Amino acid sequence: MLNVTAPDTATRPPSPVPPDVEQAEAAIVEHYPRLVRLAYLVLPPSLGRNRRVLTAHSLAQRALPRGRRDAVAAAAAVQGGIPGGVPGQRGGPAGDPGYAYVRLRVLRTALEAGIPLTFRALPRRAQLPPLLPQVWGLRLFPRAGGAEELALDQWLATLNGPGRAACVLRALERLPEPEVLRVLTEAGVADPAAAVAESGDPANDALFASPEFDPCVLQARPTDLLRRRRLGRAALAAAAALAVCGTLLALPGGGWGSDGAAAPLYSRNAAAEQALDPAKLVRAEPALWRASSRTDFSTWPARGDRTADTALLRRALAVWARPGSSVVVSATPGTPSGPPMGPAQLLFAGAVDQAVVVLLYDGLRVVRYAEPRTGAAGAALDFARTDGASADTATALVLSRVDGNVRYLTAPWVTGAALRDLLKPGEAPVVLKPAPDGTTPPVPSPAPGGSCTSWNALALTGDGATRLITDLGELTPARLTSGAPGAERDVTEAAELADWSRIACLLPSVRSHGVRAVNAWTYAKQPLPEGDGTATWLCTRAETWQGAADRVQAQFLAPGAPLAAQAARSEGSPACGPREPRVLAGVLWKSRAGQWYVLAAGSAQFASLSVSGGGVNGSAHGNRLAVKAPAGAQVDLSGKLTDGSKAGALR
Numbered sequence: 001m002l003n004v005t006a007p008d009t010a011t012r013p014p015s016p017v018p019p020d021v022e023q024a025e026a027a028i029v030e031h032y033p034r035l036v037r038l039a040y041l042v043l044p045p046s047l048g049r050n051r052r053v054l055t056a057h058s059l060a061q062r063a064l065p066r067g068r069r070d071a072v073a074a075a076a077a078v079q080g081g082i083p084g085g086v087p088g089q090r091g092g093p094a095g096d097p098g099y100a101y102v103r104l105r106v107l108r109t110a111l112e113a114g115i116p117l118t119f120r121a122l123p124r125r126a127q128l129p130p131l132l133p134q135v136w137g138l139r140l141f142p143r144a145g146g147a148e149e150l151a152l153d154q155w156l157a158t159l160n161g162p163g164r165a166a167c168v169l170r171a172l173e174r175l176p177e178p179e180v181l182r183v184l185t186e187a188g189v190a191d192p193a194a195a196v197a198e199s200g201d202p203a204n205d206a207l208f209a210s211p212e213f214d215p216c217v218l219q220a221r222p223t224d225l226l227r228r229r230r231l232g233r234a235a236l237a238a239a240a241a242l243a244v245c246g247t248l249l250a251l252p253g254g255g256w257g258s259d260g261a262a263a264p265l266y267s268r269n270a271a272a273e274q275a276l277d278p279a280k281l282v283r284a285e286p287a288l289w290r291a292s293s294r295t296d297f298s299t300w301p302a303r304g305d306r307t308a309d310t311a312l313l314r315r316a317l318a319v320w321a322r323p324g325s326s327v328v329v330s331a332t333p334g335t336p337s338g339p340p341m342g343p344a345q346l347l348f349a350g351a352v353d354q355a356v357v358v359l360l361y362d363g364l365r366v367v368r369y370a371e372p373r374t375g376a377a378g379a380a381l382d383f384a385r386t387d388g389a390s391a392d393t394a395t396a397l398v399l400s401r402v403d404g405n406v407r408y409l410t411a412p413w414v415t416g417a418a419l420r421d422l423l424k425p426g427e428a429p430v431v432l433k434p435a436p437d438g439t440t441p442p443v444p445s446p447a448p449g450g451s452c453t454s455w456n457a458l459a460l461t462g463d464g465a466t467r468l469i470t471d472l473g474e475l476t477p478a479r480l481t482s483g484a485p486g487a488e489r490d491v492t493e494a495a496e497l498a499d500w501s502r503i504a505c506l507l508p509s510v511r512s513h514g515v516r517a518v519n520a521w522t523y524a525k526q527p528l529p530e531g532d533g534t535a536t537w538l539c540t541r542a543e544t545w546q547g548a549a550d551r552v553q554a555q556f557l558a559p560g561a562p563l564a565a566q567a568a569r570s571e572g573s574p575a576c577g578p579r580e581p582r583v584l585a586g587v588l589w590k591s592r593a594g595q596w597y598v599l600a601a602g603s604a605q606f607a608s609l610s611v612s613g614g615g616v617n618g619s620a621h622g623n624r625l626a627v628k629a630p631a632g633a634q635v636d637l638s639g640k641l642t643d644g645s646k647a648g649a650l651r
Helices: 021-030 032-042 049-061 097-113 147-157 161-171 177-186 192-198 202-209 225-250 270-275 310-321 494-510
Strands: 138-142 218-222 327-331 345-352 355-361 365-372 379-385 396-402 405-410 414-421 430-432 456-462 465-470 478-482 515-527 534-544 551-557 565-571 584-590 596-602 606-613 616-621 624-628 636-641 646-648
Touching: 021 032, 021 097, 032 049, 032 097, 032 161, 049 097, 049 138, 097 161, 097 177, 147 202, 161 177, 161 192, 161 202, 177 192, 270 310, 310 345, 310 355, 310 365, 310 379, 345 396, 345 405, 355 396, 365 396, 478 494, 494 515, 494 534, 494 551, 515 596, 515 624, 534 584, 551 584, 565 584, 584 606, 584 636, 596 606, 596 636, 606 624, 616 624
Parallel strands: 327 379, 478 515
Antiparallel strands: 138 218, 345 355, 355 365, 365 379, 396 405, 414 430, 414 456, 456 465, 465 478, 515 534, 534 551, 551 565, 584 596, 596 624, 606 616, 606 636, 636 646
16 A cells, blocks of 8 residues: 555645745756656556656646745755766756755655545545646657666556655665655655665666656657547537538628638639649759859759659649648748748659659748658658758758668759768768769668667768768758857868767757757867876857757767767857857766866866865866866856956856
8 A cells, every 4th residue: 555644734744945936946947857757757657658747747847836935934945956967067956945845746746646546535636637738639658668677667566656756766866865764754655764665776776767767758659549530520510510600690791701801712812823833833944053142942953753743743732731631741940831922942853762752942941742652642741941051051951761761862063972970980981873863872861869889971072062961850951060160161171070970979969950050169178187188078069940949068078988978068058159159068077096076178268267066166277177076076167258257157
């Protein structure tokens, strides 16, 4: 039986004074994935994975305290946290009273959700299906793990709620046993010692961080489709009856029945009809790119073996304007998926692998329409934003992805193509022979997940340069560059290829985010303490087509390490870019002799660095710092620029 006391005022143990509402909200937002994972693991597996995912998100979102407290009470907030973390970041919750408070609320409600419903007492809110968030038409569940994760999930199902809570506090939160007992007592567990004893061996604690138990990275499957169809028909009939009644009420006197100054319906609008007419499609001259002042997708000629197929082009334009229920529509972030504004430009129409593909361009977006070559019905419609493209970023488009391979359509100015594995910079690239219409042979695409054993990129030669591009799961491949902000250059030198071989496996973190280009900048070299060699600091910036959600990462490359470690990251930050061409980051590093150090490095704009907190206090002149530190130290890192102003670390 579940050993959780009823969370009423008579039996619940004393709670810590709630922090300020703003402080609690900041803790929830900053540590949201951690809180949701905690709730998901404590909730009873009998709820089912879909219900557990939605309930875990609901419990984390409802952890916000109801009221405010004054400044005097703020000083009495609970103290709690987790050791460890990377200096210069706010990723860990050490010393955060807001996090300790919301974690306790999430834990209490997760334990309440496991209490069986009875007719003798009113149900608590946590025991009922969550009001928010709601997902219609899909069932959500985390990614499937391996045999070890499956065995751990089955073992957790044999524990009661307090036992699972003790496991999570120890394995995920890394609390020592006295802290686990204290938190369980505050959460209302009747016998915390028994729960700790039931929590098992900590040997498998690392598995709790597996994607199998991450309810923020989800897979989706449809619900009962036949039942949905029946309900949809009933709703459609009701909506039609309501529309008829509303029309009858609106007809007298014009009133609601008048459209005012609106144009005729879409199908009767002259400009819209031109956009749907295949004969009005714009077709660039084959040699236009040689003389045009612009070198982007507008200078691409129409290519492929179906450019004269009027019926195909008419279907593509009609589906673009009015995609039906059988059409799978996708768009990169920040890309509108509406109909064309006028006659579009035809880039390609032809048979590719098992599909017939049409590529269209309207000045803002590239649109890919694909339908089965024979047999099955249905179609796919993909949108990608491409405004501001140039010869550097308009070198290729993805035509198809089949069986882990990708096929590109190259720009008319591309004269050569070669396949390069970024993880093997010393190997010569494999020369490819594109077809006369610019389509490449199918080449292996970088795997979206799993072990990173290779990462393929395409080297395209033309227009006086060799540009490196890679597939990030979108219609437009991303360009890879190296160099300081504002002085980016194509990756051709051996040293630049060597740097990319250490950071290529971090590219999955920017997949499907509308990335236009990724630049890698080696901003510092740092001699390590105790003569352990020289470390390299890099900053990668993934710039997006929309320009408002660029992703920045700082990486630390220890000597001899095959891959770089992520030291800091941020989204929407101007760091490492033309507007703010500087960066500062730090890591906790262990020497070969076993001594821990706080290492930090900034770009050349930093005149001095300082670190404090977590039992560490030190400073250094210049843009590099190394200070001895205890294991798991959490510190604050800052620096002073050469102009005398202060600057913080990337976060």
